[in-house]
Amino acid sequence: MMMKLFKQTLLAAAIACSTASAWADDLKIAAAADLKFALEEIKTAYVAANPADKVDITFGSSGKLSTQVEQGAPFDLFFSADIKYPKQLAAAKQAASEVKPYAVGRIVLWSNTHDASKLTLENLTEDKFKHIAIADPSHAPYGKRAEEALTASKLWDTVKPKLVYGENISQTAQFVESGNADIGIIALSLALNPELSKQGSYYLIEDKLHEPLEQAFIVTAHGKDNAAAQRFADYMQAPEARQMMVKYGFVLPGEGADTAGKPATDKPATTSAQ
Amino acid sequence: MDWLPFTAEDWAAIRLTLELSAGATLILLVLGTPLAWWLAQTRSRFKPVVAALVAMPLVLPPTVLGFYLLMLMGPHGWVGQATQALGLGRLPFSFGGMLVASVLFSMPFVVQPLHNAFEGLDKRMLEAAATLRASTLDAFFSVVLPLSRRGFLTASILGFSHTVGEFGVVLMVGGNIPGHTRVVSMQIYNHVESMQYSHAHWLAGLMVAFAFIVLLSMHLMNQKLDVEKAVKT
Numbered sequence: 442m443m444m445k446l447f448k449q450t451l452l453a454a455a456i457a458c459s460t461a462s463a464w465a466d467d468l469k470i471a472a473a474a475d476l477k478f479a480l481e482e483i484k485t486a487y488v489a490a491n492p493a494d495k496v497d498i499t500f501g502s503s504g505k506l507s508t509q510v511e512q513g514a515p516f517d518l519f520f521s522a523d524i525k526y527p528k529q530l531a532a533a534k535q536a537a538s539e540v541k542p543y544a545v546g547r548i549v550l551w552s553n554t555h556d557a558s559k560l561t562l563e564n565l566t567e568d569k570f571k572h573i574a575i576a577d578p579s580h581a582p583y584g585k586r587a588e589e590a591l592t593a594s595k596l597w598d599t600v601k602p603k604l605v606y607g608e609n610i611s612q613t614a615q616f617v618e619s620g621n622a623d624i625g626i627i628a629l630s631l632a633l634n635p636e637l638s639k640q641g642s643y644y645l646i647e648d649k650l651h652e653p654l655e656q657a658f659i660v661t662a663h664g665k666d667n668a669a670a671q672r673f674a675d676y677m678q679a680p681e682a683r684q685m686m687v688k689y690g691f692v693l694p695g696e697g698a699d700t701a702g703k704p705a706t707d708k709p710a711t712t713s714a715q
Numbered sequence: 716m717d718w719l720p721f722t723a724e725d726w727a728a729i730r731l732t733l734e735l736s737a738g739a740t741l742i743l744l745v746l747g748t749p750l751a752w753w754l755a756q757t758r759s760r761f762k763p764v765v766a767a768l769v770a771m772p773l774v775l776p777p778t779v780l781g782f783y784l785l786m787l788m789g790p791h792g793w794v795g796q797a798t799q800a801l802g803l804g805r806l807p808f809s810f811g812g813m814l815v816a817s818v819l820f821s822m823p824f825v826v827q828p829l830h831n832a833f834e835g836l837d838k839r840m841l842e843a844a845a846t847l848r849a850s851t852l853d854a855f856f857s858v859v860l861p862l863s864r865r866g867f868l869t870a871s872i873l874g875f876s877h878t879v880g881e882f883g884v885v886l887m888v889g890g891n892i893p894g895h896t897r898v899v900s901m902q903i904y905n906h907v908e909s910m911q912y913s914h915a916h917w918l919a920g921l922m923v924a925f926a927f928i929v930l931l932s933m934h935l936m937n938q939k940l941d942v943e944k945a946v947k948t
Binding site: 621 | 785786788789790791805807808886887890891892904905907908909910
């Protein structure tokens with residue numbers, strides 16, 4: 442008798458749990474570290490508009506997250522800082538949507554101990570810069586672009602002995618922010634976040650020095666039947682979301698092509714605190 | 716050893732890992748022995764506090780240690796200011812910085828086996844040495860050390876192998892510089908991140924074999940010591 446009651450309770454509990462998870466649209470997003478601030482803001486706005494959805498974002502390096510998605514990690518959306526990773530996942534039948542470009546990223550020279558707005562890449566050879574932080578070029582897209590920009594400026598060999606490598610772009614920024622590295626090449630989106638912009642300044646690196654940081658996202662195979670994944674993907678096209686991306690220094694796809702020649706991008710930026 | 720499929724960077728990482736682990740173990744044996752001795756002998760009311768501090772790295776996430784070390788050893792931290800004043804420069808992103816981090820991180824793995832060994836000593840041996848008018852230092856070297864060799868063996872092996880396996884703290888403090896601060900665990904991580912799985916497999920496999928051989932030899936040696944002890948008594 443007790444046993445039967447126990448079993449029934451268990452069954453009821455199991456049904457309750459499964460229906461509960463079917464009603465609430467839990468959305469799990471994996472996103473590149475450069476999106477830390479922009480995507481958090483977009484998420485806040487999204488949740489305000491869709492209060493039933495519970496959104497969790499995991500930030501990391503695009504390479505790592507891509508590996509995790511490939512291995513079946515339970516992410517519904519994957520925002521990469523390099524379009525190459527979603528393309529690979531799509532080719533491996535791990536995507537439930539087409540590869541959607543959402544932004545073009547920019548790299549900047551950033552420091553809070555030197556006035557970076559008065560510097561250019563050439564200054565990195567100076568002795569006062571003992572440690573220069575970049576993201577690891579072997580797997581972090583921003584690190585790869587930093588390497589390309591330094592190589593294109595013929596500075597790579599001189600600067601290389603001074604480089605320290607962050608695991609992803611936010612650790613790279615942390616190396617500089619803590620003062621352990623004198624300066625670093627980080628994402629404009631991070632330099633523009635309130636925390637960093639009140640204490641440091643940046644110089645926008647010309648985008649003709651490196652391949653474009655074309656960023657894209659996919660709905661993963663795991664997120665195929667998650668309605669919230671589609672809602673969030675659509676929301677990325679909404680004017681509010683696009684505006685927030687622009688606020689953090691991203692160039693929007695479709696508007697990105699003509700920015701390369703714009704004088705504004707070639708001119709050293711003033712301190713972002715202004 | 717060209718027949719092994721390791722890159723030059725892999726070899727550099729292996730060498731650096733061995734240097735770092737050997738260095739940290741040596742420092743820990745020198746610093747840890749008096750500390751463990753004190754812990755085993757003292758009746759001070761601070762003993763629980765010190766014992767807790769020594770055991771902290773067992774519980775703390777590596778990111779906490781790494782974060783605070785970066786803060787302390789950086790230009791605004793007091794350790795960083797001290798090392799700069801002493802003309803040593805800054806510790807982060809250097810071998811010295813990783814050594815400091817490893818010593819802290821592996822501390823419990825050396826001090827606790829020593830502490831146990833010292834506590835297990837037969838007090839009468841020390842009393843006998845004292846009646847024979849051996850000085851404290853003499854008694855330590857001729858009585859305590861030989862009797863605690865198992866503790867020293869365990870402490871060295873655990874200290875060394877735990878430092879070999881270290882990842883989070885050295886990644887944060889070391890800055891992942893190839894050939895300079897990139898140890899094997901980071902090299903594996905980088906191979907995985909850049910999807911060079913076969914390279915990752917070789918290095919990771921090496922680590923698995925290393926861990927097994929180390930622990931196996933430790934147990935075999937302990938067994939041998941047990942047998943010796945049984946024969947003597």
